[in-house]
Amino acid sequence: MLDINKIRAEFPILNQKVNGKPLVYFDNGATSQKPQVVIDAIVDYYSRYNANIHRGVHTLSQLATDAYEEARLKIQRHFNAKHNYEIIFTSGTTEGINLVANGFAALLKKDDEIIVSALEHHSNIVPWQMLCEHTGAKLLVIPMNYDGELLMDEYEKLLSDKTKLVVCNHISNGLGTINPIEFIIEKAHKAGAAVLIDGAQACPHLKPDVQALNVDFYVTSAHKMCGPTGVGMLYGKEEWLRKLPPYKGGGEMIATVTFEKTTYADLPHKFEAGTPNICGGIAFGTAIDYMNEVGFDNIASYERELLEYGTKKLLELEGIEIYGTKDLNKKASVISFNFKGIHPYDVGTIIDKLGIAVRTGHHCAQPIMDFYKIPGTIRASFAFYNTKEEIDLMIEALKKAQMMLG
Template sequence: MLDIQKIRADFPILSQHVNGKPLVYFDNGATSQTPKVVIDSIVDYYSRYNANIHRGVHTLSQIATDAYEQARTKLQHHFNAKHNYEIIFTSGTTEGINLVANGFASILKKDDEIIVSALEHHSNIVPWQMLCEHTGAILKVIPMNYDGELLMDVYVKMLSPKTKLVFCNHISNALGTINPVEFIIEKAHEVGAAVLIDGAQAVPHLKPDVQKLNCDFYVASAHKMCGPTGVGILYGKEEWLRKLPPYKGGGEMIATVTFEKTTYADLPHKFEAGTPNICGGIAFGVAVDYMNGIGFDAIAKQEQELLEYGTKRLQELENIEIYGTKDLSKKASVISFNIKGIHPYDIGTIIDKLGIAVRTGHHCAQPIMDFYQIPGTIRASFAFYNTKEEIDIFVEAVKKAQMMLS
């Protein structure tokens, strides 16, 4: 069993008050909170060894380089990549997706087909639309049902020798649905297609094994899993990373430069032009250490209890509609809901005055909201440091808002 109060003490922000009330932070799907050990690692970098990496022979540069590359190796082990150079540091999930889309612009041909799911975040839709506009490829969409689950029988029929790429999130940010990514990857590979998995919402809740999944690309952001903003990773199989051209040109990603010709550096530097977010990468490694220290099995158990308890408590409310699968074993600790007749923004605004942070709107997943024919939802997303007592406060606040707005 986790000592939740001890864990909460690791997060300075959780002890503060908002609008005169103790903070109840249920917006973890957007950004998780940051433990002191991660904050301290950022301060330590800028206090003791702030220097540019890889190029310098002086001591501070070497210390910073070692710390940054050690973080890369930590992430390799965490995601179980075969090689540490298969881990590319990015500014976050969105850049990782765009890097791959940019690379495939030189590979795809007119009338090639790429497949995306109906449950995607905008950042896993828009880059592929742009890619299709550039190449003449055709974008197809795996449909969903009212329970927020993808229709796998339709997906299998969509696959053909024309299918070159398949994209899917591991867990839906809007609904919390855990998608059958193993099946999606296996079937895509049967027709020779590559697969990118958007792991932004998955990495706070589980520990992806990219070799076991056998995905070709996996993307994630540090700020979803107790790390800083502005840094993330792209995992890519070596064979694909060697095929794709560089995403950006500049320093660090070159081997030689003349005005006649430039040759590119080896992996991973081929995709890491310019001065990176050095302290962010180092802090990402510290965040991964922190979460592994707690243990992902223990995290999953705690969050499943919160999901079950929160769902039960919210179902006590009148005129509530919860969106997404009713099978909680296929769902992460996210509850997306509405109170009939009340705009989600109005609920969110009122409960904010009571110190409660939730997300309202379409959650950068507008096609999902269009499917349900709603303007958006109220999304409560729980982390391992949240408590059932906080859920009780939240439910009572929603009841109060409902009374005020009815």
């Protein structure tokens, strides 16, 4: 059981008013709030041992290097990667996807095929479109149904000996659907294809085991899971990371440089050109420690309560349509909804005046909105520091918005 009052006290931003009303923060799908321990880790780095890493023999450089590499070990243990050098620090999920897409440009040929899903965030669509334009490969799409679930029968039909890569999100940011990635990975491997999973929306809610999943690449961002913005990680199986060429050139990623030829550093530094987000990486490790202390089983159980309660309360309102699966066992703590006949932006603007922070729009998942033939949705995404009382405040605000706009 979680002590919610204690947890909320650890997040200083929650103890404030917006437009004269207590802040109700339901935009966790976009970014999570940060506990004081993560904020302190950032301040501590810049106050006590700010220095560049891997390059200096002086004491501050050694302290910074040790803290940064310890964070890599924490991430390795959290995701159960086999080796610490299979963890590549990135600026976030988007860079991790682009790193792999850039690497596959050297491996694909004309008429090879990449499979994506209809539920993807733009960052897991656009890089593959760019790759296909560059290589002549083809992009195929796993279709979805009205419940916001992927059609696995259709997925199996798409697989062939031309399939070189399958990419899919673990959890949909637009609808909260938990995708059957174990099935997707298994079938892709039987067809001889590699798999990349976008875990940005999954990692705040559950604890992926990359070895148990047998996934080739897994990407996520720290800022979704109580860490800072501007840092994330790419997990890649060693065999794949050794096949891919470097993504960026510069310092740190080299072994030797002459004007005639450059040789590259070993993993993970081959993919980590330039000075990284040092304090971000360190604070990412702190955030992982914090979330593990809270406990992912506790998080999952409590967020399930919030999802059930929020769904029930919303369905009591007139004119509400919830998009996505009705099977809450297949869903994270995200509710995407609209009032019939009212634009989501208008609702979001009014309830913001009442202190309620939700996301409105297409959520960088425009193909989903096109499927439903809507301009966007109101998305309430819950975290373990939210409460049922906050959901009640959102419901009252929605009633007022509907009365004003209906």
